[in-house]
Amino acid sequence: MxxxxxxxxxxxxxxxxxxxxxxxxxxxxxxxxxxxxxxxxxxxxxxxxxxxxxxxxxxxxxxxxxxxxxxxxxxxxxxxxxxxxxxxxxxxxxxxxxxxxxxxxxxxxxxxxxxxxxxxxxxxxxxxxxxxxxxxxxxxxxxxxxxxxxxxxxxxxxxxxxxxxxxxxxxxxxxxxxxxxxxxxxxxxxxxxxxxxxxxxxxxxxxxxxxxxxxxxxxxxxxxxxxxxxxxxxxxxxxxxxxxxxxxxxxxxxxxxxxNPIARCNGKNATARFNSILVARPDSNIDVGSRVYLNAPGARTEIISRAITMGGNIVARGYIEGNAPGVKGHLECRGLILTEKGTIHAIPELKGNLAGIDLYHEAAVGKIAEEEVEYLMARGMTREQATATIVRGFLRVDIEGLPSMLNDELQRAVKTSENDFM
Amino acid sequence: MLEIKNLSVAVEGKKILHNVNLTIGTGETHVLLGPNGSGKTTLLMTIMGFPKYQVTDGNILFKGEDITKMPMDERARLGIGISFQRPPVVRGVKTKDMVMASMKDKSTPELVATLANKTDLTEFLERDINYGFSGGEIKRSEMMQLLAQKPDLALLDEPESGVDLENIALIGKLINELLEKDSPMHSRNSMGLIITHTGHILEYVNARNGYIMLDGTISCMGDPHEILTEIKACGYGQCAKCAFRSAHHV
Incomplete structure (x- = not known):
C-alpha cells in the first residue's frame, strides 16, 4: 500500500x-x-x-x-x-x-x-x-x-x-x-x-x-x-x-x-521502560531524562541510562513517581568519564505518594576502574583493548522485551558509532 | 622455569616482601603457605606484574628472560596466568568474552562450550563476569579462564577459599588438568604456584615443594604436606620462632 x-x-x-x-x-x-x-x-x-x-x-x-x-x-x-x-x-x-x-x-x-x-x-x-x-x-x-x-x-x-x-x-x-x-x-x-x-x-x-x-x-x-x-x-x-x-x-x-520524555502508566499493570545510550563528544551538551508516573495499581517501570563523555556535558535525569499501591520502579544511571574534560551529572529522583510502593535507584559516575582494566590485561589484553572491551560492555544494555532483530540493529548502531571514538 | 632472585617489593611505599628467592622448574607445582598478611598474594601479583607492586630490588626471570619490568599483558602473552582470589565484577563484559579473550585467536564457540561444560558454568557464559557469582562460581570461572589461556605458569591464589567440599574436588580436578598432572613430569610444560591458607586443596592436587611465608620472607621449605601437618599441630607462631632461631643461627 x-x-x-x-x-x-x-x-x-x-x-x-x-x-x-x-x-x-x-x-x-x-x-x-x-x-x-x-x-x-x-x-x-x-x-x-x-x-x-x-x-x-x-x-x-x-x-x-x-x-x-x-x-x-x-x-x-x-x-x-x-x-x-x-x-x-x-x-x-x-x-x-x-x-x-x-x-x-x-x-x-x-x-x-x-x-x-x-x-x-x-x-x-x-x-x-x-x-x-x-x-x-x-x-x-x-x-x-x-x-x-x-x-x-x-x-x-x-x-x-x-x-x-x-x-x-x-x-x-x-x-x-x-x-x-x-x-x-x-x-x-x-x-x-x-x-x-x-x-x-x-x-x-x-x-x-x-x-x-x-x-x-x-x-x-x-x-x-x-x-x-x-x-x-x-x-x-x-x-x-x-x-x-x-x-x-x-x-x-x-x-x-x-x-525528558514522559510516560503515564494510567492503567492497571501498565509498564514503561526507557533505555538510553548517550555519548557526548567535546562541545556537546546533552540533557536527557525520562519521567514515569505510576498512576495505577501494579504499574511498573525501569529507567536505565548509560552515559559516556569524551569531553562534552551530559545531564542524565530520571524521575519516577508512585501514585498507586503495588507499583514498582527501578532507576539506574551510570556514567563514564573517559577524558580529562567533560561532565556527567546524574539526577535520579524518586517520589512516593503513598505506602505500598517499591521504588529504588542506582547511580554511579566515574572513570573506568583500574582494577577492571588490570583484570582484563591479566588475560593478555593490552590496556587499549581492555579499555575498549569495558566501554563496549558498558554500552551493552540487554533490553527485555525488545525483539531480537531490533536488538541486533540497536547493537549494530552502537557498534558502528563505537568505531568512531574507540 | 621461573626464577625469583633476591626480590623485595613495596606497595605504596610500604615494604612487603624482603629478599625472596624461589625457583620453579618446568612441570613442577609449588605451594605457598602462610598466615594472612604475610605477603603471599603480593608475591603472586608481583610475578604477574600488577603496577601497584613495585619491585625495589631483585629480579624475576621467566623462560630465561628478565621480566621484572615487563608490563602485565606482555607477561600474560608470554605464558603467565593468574587465578584471582577476589576478581572484580565487570558489568557488561560477559563471562564468554573473558574466556574468548583468554583463548585469543584459538577461540571457537565449541571450545568455549566445552570449557563451560567442564567447569559447570554453561549457564554463566552470557552473564556479566563475576556479577552475582557465589564463591565457588568465581573460582570455577577463574579456572575456566586459565584453562582457556593455557599458561605455562599458573598462579593460583587460594583456589579453594569460599568453595564447598563438592566444588573443591572439581577445582582440584581442573587444577590437575591445567598443570598436566596426568602426564609424567618430564613431558609437562606447565608450572604452578598455589597459595593455600587452609591446605584443603592439597588433598586433591599433588605438590612436592612447599614454603611458608612469614612477614614477607620465605622462612621454611619442604614437603607441603609435612609443613601443613606441622602448622596444624603448632600453628604459625611456632614457625615464627623457628624462623627467628634460624635467622640468629645464621
Missing amino acids: DNAPNAPSEVHIMSNISESKKEKAQSAINKKAAMGEDIDLSQFTRSAEEHPYRKDPSELNAATKSKMLEAGLMLDDPSQRTGTFIQMDNTPIHSSVKEEGVEVMPVSQAMKKHDWLADYYWKAVAVDTDKYTASVELGQNDGYFIRTLPGVKTNYPVQACLYLSKAKFAQNVHNIIIAEENSELHIITGCTTSLGNEPGMHMGVSEFYIKKGAKVTFTMIHSWNPEFAVRPRTAAIIEEDGLFLSNYVLMKPVNTIQM
Whole structure:
C-alpha cells in the first residue's frame, strides 16, 4: 500500500485543531523550557523547498541512504519492515505499509482520514509546555501517524525517518502513534541530516497512545552534526496491561539536545521502560531524562541510562513517581568519564505518594576502574583493548522485551558509532 | 622455569616482601603457605606484574628472560596466568568474552562450550563476569579462564577459599588438568604456584615443594604436606620462632 498524499505536502491542519490550542501555543511562544539552554528560534527559517514524492525510496541517492542507514533505515531491502515513512525537511517524501491493520502516513493525511484524530492532538503533551511545543503547534511541518488496529501484531518494525537537508532550517513535526487494544507495534526511527557542519534545528512532538493490552517498542537513533540543536517533546499514555518500551541511542556529535520524555502508566499493570545510550563528544551538551508516573495499581517501570563523555556535558535525569499501591520502579544511571574534560551529572529522583510502593535507584559516575582494566590485561589484553572491551560492555544494555532483530540493529548502531571514538 | 632472585617489593611505599628467592622448574607445582598478611598474594601479583607492586630490588626471570619490568599483558602473552582470589565484577563484559579473550585467536564457540561444560558454568557464559557469582562460581570461572589461556605458569591464589567440599574436588580436578598432572613430569610444560591458607586443596592436587611465608620472607621449605601437618599441630607462631632461631643461627 502506498500512501502518496493527494495534496501538497505542507498542509495546514490548523482547521482541525481548536482555537484554544492555538491561543495556548501563542501564549507560550517565548516560554523558556524548564531544562536545557535556551535556543533562539529566530536564527532558523521555517521554509524549505518541497521535495518530490518517492514511490520507491531506494531511488534516493547513495549518500542520503547511507545517512539514513546509519540511523536504522533500510531502504534498499525493506523486506524486514512493516512500513516506511520518510520526511525530508517539510515534506513527507514517502510513506507505505505492507501489512493489513497497520496505518503509516503523514499526520496531515491522517487528520483528513480520521475525524477523531484531533482528539489525540496535545492530549499527552501540553501544547504550552514551552516555546518548542508552541513552535510545533504554530508552524507544524507535518510528521508521521502510525497506528495498529485492535489485535494486530506487526511482524516487522515500521521505520520512520525525519531528515534535514537545508541549513539553518527548523523542522517542526508532530507525530501521533496509536496502538489499539491488544495490538503490538514496533517502530525504529532515525533522525538525521545530510548537513556536514552547518547548523539546523529539530523540534519534534511525539504522542503515544497505548491502549489496553497493547505493546509498543520505540527505538530511536539520532545522528546529527556538531552544530545541531534538538528539542524533542515526547509523552506516552499507557492503559491497562499496556507496555511502552523506549530505546534511545545518541552517539554521534550534536551541539545541544534536551529532552525528558514522559510516560503515564494510567492503567492497571501498565509498564514503561526507557533505555538510553548517550555519548557526548567535546562541545556537546546533552540533557536527557525520562519521567514515569505510576498512576495505577501494579504499574511498573525501569529507567536505565548509560552515559559516556569524551569531553562534552551530559545531564542524565530520571524521575519516577508512585501514585498507586503495588507499583514498582527501578532507576539506574551510570556514567563514564573517559577524558580529562567533560561532565556527567546524574539526577535520579524518586517520589512516593503513598505506602505500598517499591521504588529504588542506582547511580554511579566515574572513570573506568583500574582494577577492571588490570583484570582484563591479566588475560593478555593490552590496556587499549581492555579499555575498549569495558566501554563496549558498558554500552551493552540487554533490553527485555525488545525483539531480537531490533536488538541486533540497536547493537549494530552502537557498534558502528563505537568505531568512531574507540 | 621461573626464577625469583633476591626480590623485595613495596606497595605504596610500604615494604612487603624482603629478599625472596624461589625457583620453579618446568612441570613442577609449588605451594605457598602462610598466615594472612604475610605477603603471599603480593608475591603472586608481583610475578604477574600488577603496577601497584613495585619491585625495589631483585629480579624475576621467566623462560630465561628478565621480566621484572615487563608490563602485565606482555607477561600474560608470554605464558603467565593468574587465578584471582577476589576478581572484580565487570558489568557488561560477559563471562564468554573473558574466556574468548583468554583463548585469543584459538577461540571457537565449541571450545568455549566445552570449557563451560567442564567447569559447570554453561549457564554463566552470557552473564556479566563475576556479577552475582557465589564463591565457588568465581573460582570455577577463574579456572575456566586459565584453562582457556593455557599458561605455562599458573598462579593460583587460594583456589579453594569460599568453595564447598563438592566444588573443591572439581577445582582440584581442573587444577590437575591445567598443570598436566596426568602426564609424567618430564613431558609437562606447565608450572604452578598455589597459595593455600587452609591446605584443603592439597588433598586433591599433588605438590612436592612447599614454603611458608612469614612477614614477607620465605622462612621454611619442604614437603607441603609435612609443613601443613606441622602448622596444624603448632600453628604459625611456632614457625615464627623457628624462623627467628634460624635467622640468629645464621
